[in-house]
Amino acid sequence: MSELRGNQWLILPTLVFLGVVSTAVGSLGAPLLPTIARMDEVSLGDSQWALTISLLTGAVAAPVLGRLSDGHRRRPTIVGVLAIVTAGCVLAAIPLGFGWLLVGRAMQGIGLGLVPLGIAVARDALPPEKAAPGIALLGVTSAAGLGIGCPVAGVITEFLGLSAAFWAGAVLTMVALVGVILIVPDAPARPRRRLDALGAVLLTVTIAGFLLVCSQGPVWGWISMQLLSVAVISVLVGAVWV
Structure with missing residues (x-):
């Protein structure tokens, strides 16, 4: 220690x-x-x-x-x-x-x-x-x-x-x-x-996107183009991170 x-x-x-x-x-x-x-x-x-x-x-x-x-x-x-x-x-x-x-x-x-x-x-x-x-x-x-x-x-x-x-x-x-x-x-x-800077950025985008979908779904509409776009981007960026 x-x-x-x-x-x-x-x-x-x-x-x-x-x-x-x-x-x-x-x-x-x-x-x-x-x-x-x-x-x-x-x-x-x-x-x-x-x-x-x-x-x-x-x-x-x-x-x-x-x-x-x-x-x-x-x-x-x-x-x-x-x-x-x-x-x-x-x-x-x-x-x-x-x-x-x-x-x-x-x-x-x-x-x-x-x-x-x-x-x-x-x-x-x-x-x-x-x-x-x-x-x-x-x-x-x-x-x-x-x-x-x-x-x-x-x-x-x-x-x-x-x-x-x-x-x-x-x-x-x-x-x-x-x-x-x-x-x-x-x-x-x-x-x-x-420090994996690129990995940190990708993880940040993924988490922020998913949380944004969960928090703004009732406001934007669960099937709105805006919400679906954020969800798709989060999934794609998360796949790249994985």
Whole structure:
């Protein structure tokens, strides 16, 4: 095991905080949709993309980040993703319009892919007798983060406004970023493996397409040309990836 950075007893609390913050920020949306629709002058249906797009990027990010963080790249990957999520929160907080809000929400959704990386850190960094219960705790608290984000964001938005919810997410994510830099250790030394960039792109297109079909089917129509086109492209790209 590589030399630990900081106190070992702080690793698990840091990972728990990382999991809760990343899932809570990534799942922001449902109680904010009416406010987003009103402030950005879009329909309630269009405002739902503020939630859908983060879930799409999160689903795509999970397998890609898992491969990207293999071996020595794990800690820099976590730091880089937290920086992207922080920037996404800031971008969503600034009133630049609905399009930029969606870009910020997509960046925030990438943080949903940090949960398996936190579990991998716990497996390698914690003593064997603490690794299993620590991983179980991470699973429970990360799932709880999905439920925490919505009501907390709703309360903040109700009293302080929409931007305040995203600024709060930026502050919490920055705290998690500092914690990872100071406390989370480097991954154990492993042989370097080449990152298959083309494979990552193909997998991203495949997953995003299938999720888009599932989420937009009721809106576009299950037999609409638009939906069928996305489904066919996803199947073809997935076949190339396989």
